[in-house]
Amino acid sequence: MPMSLKHAILTLLETEESSGYDLLKQFQSRLGYFWNASHQQIYAQLKTMHADGLIDFHIEAQDNKPDKKIYTLTNAGRDALSDWVRHPLKLGKVNDALLVKLYAGHLADQSQLLEEMKDYRDNHQRMLNTFRAIEDEYRSSTKKEQENLALPYLTLRRGIIGEQACLDWADEVIRFLKGARSR
Amino acid sequence: MPMSLKHAILTLLETEESSGYDLLKQFQSRLGYFWNASHQQIYAQLKTMHADGLIDFHIEAQDNKPDKKIYTLTNAGRDALSDWVRHPLKLGKVNDALLVKLYAGHLADQSQLLEEMKDYRDNHQRMLNTFRAIEDEYRSSTKKEQENLALPYLTLRRGIIGEQACLDWADEVIRFLKGARSR
DNA sequence: TGTGCCATGTAATGCGTTACATGATTGG
DNA sequence: CCAATCATGTAACGCATTACATGGCACA
DSSP, X not given: OOOOHHHHHHHHHHHXXXXXXXXXXXXXXXXXXXXXXXXXXXXXXXXXXXXXXXEEEEEEEETTEEEEEEEEEOHHHHHHHHHHHHSOOOOOOOOXXXXXXXXTGGGSOHHHHHHXXXXXXXXXXXXXXXXHHHHHHHHTSOHHHHHHTHHHHHHHXXXXXXXXXXXXXXHHHHHHHHHHHTO | OOOOHHHHHHHHHHHSOBOHHHHHHHHHTTXXXXXXXXXXXXXXXHHHHHHTTSEEXXXXXXXXXXXXXXXXXXXXXXXXXXXXXXSOOOOOOOOOHHHHHHHTGGGSOHHHHHHHHHXXXXXXXXXXXXXXXXXHHHHTSOHHHHHHTHHHHHHHHHHHHHHHHHHHHHHHHHHHHHHHHTO
């Protein structure tokens, strides 16, 4: 069982029919933590999934805007999704360029590294803030809604815990680099 | 500036000349946290890097073992590496299949999901134990050595903090899934 | 007039995975 | 005898990135 964009798209369509553009927006906004894809990738994937009979579409005309292709799951798509959910995954691979860079950090300016770490920290701080805002929204919703969104909420928690870990680590590194500079 | 295996290999060769197999072992063991690559990928990459003049090699014969191709950095390779280190990176993309699965978790058995989360937890616990063992080694080395390994140590810290975050999150999810089952 | 959003794509290239392939040695 | 480790690769395929392309609308 390979993992791919395919299953992420099936998952989103299972909840709500969408156009390629809608999917892109979902990835960019609230699902950014767990999956990212470019519009080119999404449109290409939708095309092959349609050819494979996993999804169907109809055209929706709009006023003052281009037409949309609204995709929906077929039965085959639904089957493929629940089949995938039932199979265990391999552990995700870690390929983190920043760590490679730090490992080779003696080749760079300390102050340059420090700048890069600060940027990294800022970016993750921003992500964390976004996630916390979504969490607040969730917490102030009705009990009924909280039950419905329990699983998505757990994925959000992954985002929050993960971003906090990024910040903690970044602070450690920044502290070190500042210390090293003063020597 | 794209990131790739190339820079990870340059980084390793900068410290120590190695064969493709040696590099593989380094990725698999202590560098597992920040970069992973298969042997096929590594051999292919070494070949193109050699063609591009970034590395050189000599053959080393061994008793009772196949010959090795020992690669070293060329000046061009060294330049390419320090050049790369000087340029800022984009943020890494998050594509986490487990989160997609959890998001679509209503399509699966709760007990199946629970099993998968437990496996996930075990795997990350194992990683954390490995990293902590390396950390203990580091902490019990001489001050001189600690200074030399300060940057690699920071990458190890990323591993430790990150794995701990995985465990914390996994526990949260497991607690939830157990609760849901009893309802 | 320019920037950005809406909405869709193609083409080329690069990166990663899976399967296939060889052949010797060591240890249970 | 079987499995694992050492050591190297090829070929086919799939997934991701970058560049290129179109065209209307809204807002400053």
